[in-house]
Amino acid sequence: MSETSTFFAEGGVQVSAPGRVNLLGEHTDYNDGFVLPVAIPQRTHVQAAPSPDSRFHVYSSNLDEHAEFEVDGELPDGYARYVAGCVHILRDHGVKVPPLSMKVHSDVPMGSGLSSSAALEVAVLRALRRILGLELDDVQIAQYAQAAEIRYAGVQCGIMDQMASSLADTGHMLFLDTRTLDRKILPMPADTELIVIDSGVARTLAGSKYNERFAECREAARLLGVPMLRDVTDVDALSQLPSTLQKRARHVVTENARVLAAVAEGVDGPTFGRLMNASHASLRDDYEVSVPALDTLCDMLRAEEGVHGARLTGAGFGGACVALCKRGQAAGIAEAVTTRYNQDRLLQLAGVLLPAPASQNGDSQPQPLFD
Numbered sequence: 045m046s047e048t049s050t051f052f053a054e055g056g057v058q059v060s061a062p063g064r065v066n067l068l069g070e071h072t073d074y075n076d077g078f079v080l081p082v083a084i085p086q087r088t089h090v091q092a093a094p095s096p097d098s099r100f101h102v103y104s105s106n107l108d109e110h111a112e113f114e115v116d117g118e119l120p121d122g123y124a125r126y127v128a129g130c131v132h133i134l135r136d137h138g139v140k141v142p143p144l145s146m147k148v149h150s151d152v153p154m155g156s157g158l159s160s161s162a163a164l165e166v167a168v169l170r171a172l173r174r175i176l177g178l179e180l181d182d183v184q185i186a187q188y189a190q191a192a193e194i195r196y197a198g199v200q201c202g203i204m205d206q207m208a209s210s211l212a213d214t215g216h217m218l219f220l221d222t223r224t225l226d227r228k229i230l231p232m233p234a235d236t237e238l239i240v241i242d243s244g245v246a247r248t249l250a251g252s253k254y255n256e257r258f259a260e261c262r263e264a265a266r267l268l269g270v271p272m273l274r275d276v277t278d279v280d281a282l283s284q285l286p287s288t289l290q291k292r293a294r295h296v297v298t299e300n301a302r303v304l305a306a307v308a309e310g311v312d313g314p315t316f317g318r319l320m321n322a323s324h325a326s327l328r329d330d331y332e333v334s335v336p337a338l339d340t341l342c343d344m345l346r347a348e349e350g351v352h353g354a355r356l357t358g359a360g361f362g363g364a365c366v367a368l369c370k371r372g373q374a375a376g377i378a379e380a381v382t383t384r385y386n387q388d389r390l391l392q393l394a395g396v397l398l399p400a401p402a403s404q405n406g407d408s409q410p411q412p413l414f415d
């Protein structure tokens with residue numbers, strides 16, 4: 045018996061939670077705004093049983109890694125920090141959590157902007173709810189999961205991902221007001237389906253830049269004298285802000301308006317798609333969270349006749365794009381665009397490896413793929 049398997053007797057509880065793809069309403073949730081995510085079929089599975097000793101044990105079958113922690117001890121690093129964060133949050137709310145062994149397996153791609161961390165947090169909290177018989181509803185699960193991420197992973201995230209993982213399904217849009225948590229489950233625009241393609245560009249700056257955007261939005265709201273940017277609906281009101289803050293705030297104000305336009309009665313695929321295209325432009329130009337690979341991927345998607353619109357999804361700085369297309373065409377378009385995109389990247393890589401034209405002094409410099 046391996047060292048790991050001694051900690052993971054079969055039995056206990058088994059639960060799961062999905063990742064999400066956000067269709068509209070990006071970087072609005074920590075401004076009390078509106079969001080429109082859909083759950084994806086990929087899920088994170090957690091199996092939990094009493095620990096054989098006084099410590100918590102977590103095993104990730106994706107990474108083949110085993111971590112240990114204590115409820116009052118130091119937080120582990122990596123994925124296990126999210127697990128420990130959920131245990132710590134329950135402890136902070138007065139719940140006595142006995143040591144457990146947990147096995148984690150996830151189909152949600154990591155670092156693609158599809159909420160692998162929220163899926164892990166929600167799945168862990170579902171496991172703890174079940175094994176301890178806690179009376180927590182799905183909204184409380186999302187709130188605890190968000191608190192775990194802010195307090196123990198250090199990301200000032202909003203509540204969209206955790207609400208989507210806890211409450212959304214794969215066939216409908218979850219229209220959520222992140223201020224009141226009022227929500228509606230809405231059908232997708234008629235005769236459409238979704239394509240999600242990972243750019244393959246790792247979201248290396250996501251954490252630090254995300255917190256920077258969070259701070260910029262808070263500062264813009266303070267200068268405007270409103271509690272949150274959600275409270276501004278007129279872009280003309282932003283003209284008094286310094287230029288960078290004006291751009292950040294303009295994204296938030298126009299993005300909230302795009303979500304509200306998208307959920308209006310009778311919105312069709314082409315109209316919804318135009319809102320997605322406008323969202324991407326705003327994220328690229330005003331919020332400055334896109335990267336060249338995401339812009340290229342969106343352009344390639346939009347060039348397909350069956351695509352209504354495309355945008356980056358999630359926090360940005362890499363990760364995935366989402367497109368809305370005519371029903372029945374997603375698989376064919378996804379394959380064509382993925383092939384073209386991969387060829388394009390290979391050509392760019394070849395450009396990096398081949399010597400650039402000689403400069404005047406005869407030196408040649410390799411050109412970076414992306415800066």
Ligand code: GLA
Nearest residue numbers: 070071201202203204358359
């Ligand atoms: C991350 C955060 C969310 C949200 C998105 C951007 O996924 O966890 O709360 O802010 O970025 O819309």
